[in-house]
Amino acid sequence: MTSESSWLTDTDPTPGPPPGCPAHGLGPGGLHRLYGPDAADLGDLYERLREQYGPVAPVLLHDDVPMWVVLGHAENQHLVRSPSVYTRDSRIWSPLSDGTVKPDHPLMPHIAWQPICSHAEGDEHQRLRVAVTAAMSTMDHRTLRRHIGRHTQGLVNRFCERGRADLVSQFADHLPMAVMCEILGMPEEYNDRMVQAARDALKGTETAIQSHTYVMDALSRLTTRRRARPEEDFTSHLVTHAAGLTDDEVREHLRLVLFAAYEATANLLANALRMVLTEPGFRARLSGGQMTVPEAIEQSLWDEPPFSTVLGYYAKQDTELGGQRIRKGDGLLFAPAPGNLDPRIRPDLSASMQGNRSHLAFGGGPHECPGQDIGRAIADVGVDALLMRLSDIQLDCPEDDLRWRSSIASRHLVSLPVRFEPKPQQDVNVPPRPTAVPPQRSGWQTTTALPDETPATDPHPTTPTPAPHPTTPEPPRRRSLWQRLLHWWHGE
Numbered sequence: 114m115t116s117e118s119s120w121l122t123d124t125d126p127t128p129g130p131p132p133g134c135p136a137h138g139l140g141p142g143g144l145h146r147l148y149g150p151d152a153a154d155l156g157d158l159y160e161r162l163r164e165q166y167g168p169v170a171p172v173l174l175h176d177d178v179p180m181w182v183v184l185g186h187a188e189n190q191h192l193v194r195s196p197s198v199y200t201r202d203s204r205i206w207s208p209l210s211d212g213t214v215k216p217d218h219p220l221m222p223h224i225a226w227q228p229i230c231s232h233a234e235g236d237e238h239q240r241l242r243v244a245v246t247a248a249m250s251t252m253d254h255r256t257l258r259r260h261i262g263r264h265t266q267g268l269v270n271r272f273c274e275r276g277r278a279d280l281v282s283q284f285a286d287h288l289p290m291a292v293m294c295e296i297l298g299m300p301e302e303y304n305d306r307m308v309q310a311a312r313d314a315l316k317g318t319e320t321a322i323q324s325h326t327y328v329m330d331a332l333s334r335l336t337t338r339r340r341a342r343p344e345e346d347f348t349s350h351l352v353t354h355a356a357g358l359t360d361d362e363v364r365e366h367l368r369l370v371l372f373a374a375y376e377a378t379a380n381l382l383a384n385a386l387r388m389v390l391t392e393p394g395f396r397a398r399l400s401g402g403q404m405t406v407p408e409a410i411e412q413s414l415w416d417e418p419p420f421s422t423v424l425g426y427y428a429k430q431d432t433e434l435g436g437q438r439i440r441k442g443d444g445l446l447f448a449p450a451p452g453n454l455d456p457r458i459r460p461d462l463s464a465s466m467q468g469n470r471s472h473l474a475f476g477g478g479p480h481e482c483p484g485q486d487i488g489r490a491i492a493d494v495g496v497d498a499l500l501m502r503l504s505d506i507q508l509d510c511p512e513d514d515l516r517w518r519s520s521i522a523s524r525h526l527v528s529l530p531v532r533f534e535p536k537p538q539q540d541v542n543v544p545p546r547p548t549a550v551p552p553q554r555s556g557w558q559t560t561t562a563l564p565d566e567t568p569a570t571d572p573h574p575t576t577p578t579p580a581p582h583p584t585t586p587e588p589p590r591r592r593s594l595w596q597r598l599l600h601w602w603h604g605e
């Protein structure tokens with residue numbers, strides 16, 4: 114432990130300047146800010162912090178509020194799996210309880226305690242989480258995959274004839290919202306306005322409050338409707354669960370689920386598509402059949418977890434983590450992005466992590482993401498179906514032109530322009546089929562996202578259903594139908 118590293122926990126009777134005081138020195142050799150110019154490249158900053166402090170490092174949040182960032186894989190796992198030592202209830206965080214953090218702090222939306230399962234602990238956490246997981250468990254995975262496939266088909270139909278698209282604004286930002294609106298029980302609320310409102314609310318622009326209100330109004334209407342007359346959907350199961358959630362609790366959990374699912378899954382889709390389009394190793398392994406789309410998604414969860422960090426966990430007692438003395442009331446950032454790159458578990462970052470799911474992308478312990486199967490299914494089926502339809506897809510700009518919008522919590526690709534030979538529309542209710550392309554342009558080894566089966570009747574078609582294209586050839590039969598069905602069923 115270096116001398117700088119003990120400032121947050123020092124119990125010396127003649128302590129130095131308080132945390133955040135400029136006397137500590139900022140920049141090289143001193144404390145680092147996770148905001149402003151210091152944080153232009155957070156990935157690089159985390160590596161420098163790892164070198165300087167080891168697996169747990171002191172940093173400053175906005176307004177120079179002190180925090181620990183957990184960089185080690187094992188230390189992150191220990192953090193989330195030790196509920197007797199760390200809590201997600203921010204009310205015990207010293208800078209909040211002593212007034213250092215003001216109500217207008219820019220990170221307050223992440224920090225402020227709310228009556229939702231992410232911030233609760235013990236029996237209260239159990240009560241809320243059991244209702245959420247029970248509502249999720251009623252979901253039929255076949256139906257879920259069919260919704261995802263249908264919405265993917267509908268989205269691709271919107272741009273397939275043009276030969277060009279931006280896969281962030283026209284695909285990755287839409288698919289999770291379309292699927293989540295189905296899951297929650299409000300498919301009629303999915304439209305461009307809803308996607309834009311959610312994106313705007315998360316970006317925190319001047320119109321964020323208005324956009325947030327737009328989403329919340331839809332969730333309030335849904336709660337009222339299902340309280341009056343439950344149906345067969347996530348919201349109805351939440352409303353009727355024996356845990357007895359109030360209308361406010363139902364609304365807040367719908368908001369938690371919708372925003373967490375939307376942001377994380379949109380990032381995952383964009384990251385995974387960026388990887389398959391730009392990384393030659395990925396493309397080669399996918400096209401050579403050594404890697405399936407679900408394996409590519411898993412690799413993306415290792416390399417670019419959709420939430421870079423989660424704010425935060427708070428120490429309930431004095432303790433030690435990664436060689437640092439943590440004091441009761443200290444705050445810690447759970448950090449999947451640097452944790453997944455810990456050289457102690459990944460000495461060679463270019464080595465494939467195929468078959469290894471021990472990344473930190475979904476957290477762990479009592480708060481581990483309960484929606485991970487849904488997030489994975491949206492990404493697996495969505496990417497697979499898209500590549501199946503647009504098998505000659507190419508990046509339509511130099512890779513260096515790609516830009517990200519970064520915050521402490523996540524890194525969002527701004528756009529992902531692609532080009533391909535224009536393709537005909539397809540029926541949204543049947544599995545995607547590849548369209549003939551010149552042989553040298555095609556090269557994806559996709560895994561057929563949906564089983565061949567009688568199409569479901571769709572009460573809310575995403576686009577008009579065109580007749581199947583007469584010249585569309587049958588997909589190549591690489592596996593038997595039974596093998597493909599099993600493969601799909603197991604989500605592989």
Ligand code: HEM
Nearest residue numbers: 230231374377378381419474475476477480482484487488
């Ligand atoms: C790729 C997609 C997703 C990723 C990477 C992701 C990641 C995470 C992470 C890191 C956490 C915090 C874990 C912790 O505090 O230790 C979390 C919590 C949560 N996620 Fe996800 N998530 C994803 C998709 C979803 C989906 C689709 C849903 C709902 C359908 C969902 C619902 C939740 C909920 C309700 C929590 C709070 C759980 C609790 O505190 O007990 N997530 N997620």
